[in-house]
Amino acid sequence: MPDNKRIVFAINSLAGGGAERVLTTLLGGSAPWRNRYDIHLALLDDEPRAYAVPDWVEVHQLDARHKLLPSLKQLRALTERLSPDATLSFLTRANIANAWAMAGRGRPWLISERVNTSAHLGKGRGAIAAKAMVRMAYPRAAHVIAVSEGVVDDLADNFGVQRARMSAIANPIDHDQIAALAAEPPAFTPAGPYIAAAGRLVPNKNMALLLRAYAKAGPDARLVILGEGPERPALERLAAALGIADRVDMPGFVANPFALLARAQAYAMPSNAEGFPNGLVEAMACGVPVVATNCASGPSEILADRPRSAVTGGIDVDAGALVPTDDVDAFAAALRRVLVEPRRSACGARARARSRAYGVEQAAANYWARIEAALAAPSRHQPDDNVSRVQGANR
Template identity: 70%
Template sequence: MAEKATILFVINSLVGGGAERVLTTILGASAPWRDRYDVHLALLDDEPRAYAVPEWITVAQLDAGHRLGASIAQLRRLVGRLNPDAALAFLTRANVATAVAMAGRGRPWLISERVNTSAHLGSGAGAIVARAMVRFAYPRARHVIAVSDGVVDDLVQNFGVARDRVSAIANPVDHDAIAAQAAAPCPLAIDGDYVVAAGRLVPNKNFALLVDAFAASGLPHRLVIMGEGPERASLEAQIAAKGLTERVLLPGFVANPFAVLARARLFAMPSNAEGFPNGLVEAMACGLPVVATNCASGPSEILADLPRESVVDARQVPAGALVPPNDVAAFASALREVASEPRRTASANAARQRSLDYGVAQATERYWRRIDAALQPPRTSGSPASPYPLSSGIAR
């Protein structure tokens, strides 16, 4: 029997978050590959784990303390001991650390970019350094897996990644797990109908816009924003100033958000930037109609099956509505329209059906096909095509 190839996955930690959930979902569905590969997972930071991985995967717990230098040093030592045949990293720090740790070893490494890189890195002195590191590391990867076509375009246009070295694989949505958790008792005591949103309380999520739009919509519902972050105090002050303290709830991190989503009237996503909006598709899987901004990147691909730049104004979509970013009036109008019947029920049904295109099995297979392809000798001019043909578009 041929010796199994060793594959090393790398991520900052398994604290609660979208990238962490995606990685553990993929690993949890990877049993069909365990006979071919010896799978390892490196966690750069010693943090409490919100997600579990299968027992057959070997986990190496490092302790880099959120520092890039320590991440590189510790990961390079691990790579030296393990000598993986290929590595695949998630999140920017892990991506850069993996690039350095694998350098000079003659082994392929891949990265999975979870965010719209330009929007995520922002501006300022720190961002200049971060952008330089991304421009250095990402083009050298054997392949970059982005979460949406918008992220692909950003990496090609702004970070020097060759078009034929990057492709999009949409994040997987575990419908069975979501259905099981959605059926559990609701962990929040909420009277009456409510609109729900979820995400870190940070500027890019733009929950301030949602509070303004909710106030302008005239809806009699409550608004629930699940998540925690540095914008809490500012949002609380905004809510109080609008006299909405009794109608807008900020419950913080909710261990089972699906039980809350499943009982809502609609889902709102007011973001200025996304990589691939997990929460949007998960809400759709719970049967929620949605109102989302046409931000970079992902919402237009999910809701309208169109590139972002081709959607200029507010637009009705089967699952709800897509509106321009930072447009309070358009968001408020969309909330009113999608919340009304019979449109709400029709959009809810369309949302659930659309979410089925983002299944776990499809995404997991596409990830492993990319790893398989990376293990093949690099093509040269005139060489035959790869035995692992892959679409460059988003996984459906």
């Protein structure tokens, strides 16, 4: 019997975050392929691991310390030693390192883009360099797996990636694990019914919009914002200025958010940009109605089965409501509509049913189908020596 082909997955670390959780969920769902492939995982940074990896995955711990140049060198050395038949990387720095590591090897390398790249990289001198590296590396990948059609559009329109070499595969949601965690006692108990939101407290998540919309809607329910980040002081000042500080809870990072989400009256997602909004689908899996902005990328595909451009204004959907970005009035009105019974309960039930489209088994099968297609294809799309000019930047 011939030796199994060797597949190496790569990511910055497993220190916490949506991409890290998605990768470990996919690895956990890859058991049907473990007898056909030797599966390895390269971690660029030596950090405490927030997520477990199956014991049949061989983990290689590197120590790039969040820097690109050591990531390039160390992943290149690892691939020289392992000689993988294919690689698949997650997150921008790991993707750039993957391109460098596999340059000239004549074997396929794939990348998974987890964010709306233009929005994530932002503006400024560092962003210009980062975008240049993406434009240089991504089009040379054997295949680019995006988390939504909106991310596909962004990479095609702004980074020169051919649409024929991209596909959108939505993030997997582990419904059994969510149900088990949702049944646990919550770590934090609000003083009454509440609307929940979750996300890192950074500008793109636009929790300021949510505070303004909540103040305008004036619901009986409290507002609970889960997450931590640099915007906390500004958000606390805004809540005080709006006169709602005594009705807003910000307990910070909560290890098990599902116990809180499952008990919420509704889930609010006010983001300006997403790659794929994991928190939105996870809240839906908890049976909670949702109000979300129609941001790039993902919400319109999840909630309305339409591209973002096909949704104008705000619309009601089976799971709740979809509203324009940065529109306080529309978000407030949607909150009021969704919280009214019997609509709230009906939307919650439909949200749970809709979330079933994002199961682990289907996502894992889709990822492995792309890997196997790349293995079977002629070796024609390999990165050239231009990749060697990549120098210094961090995700």
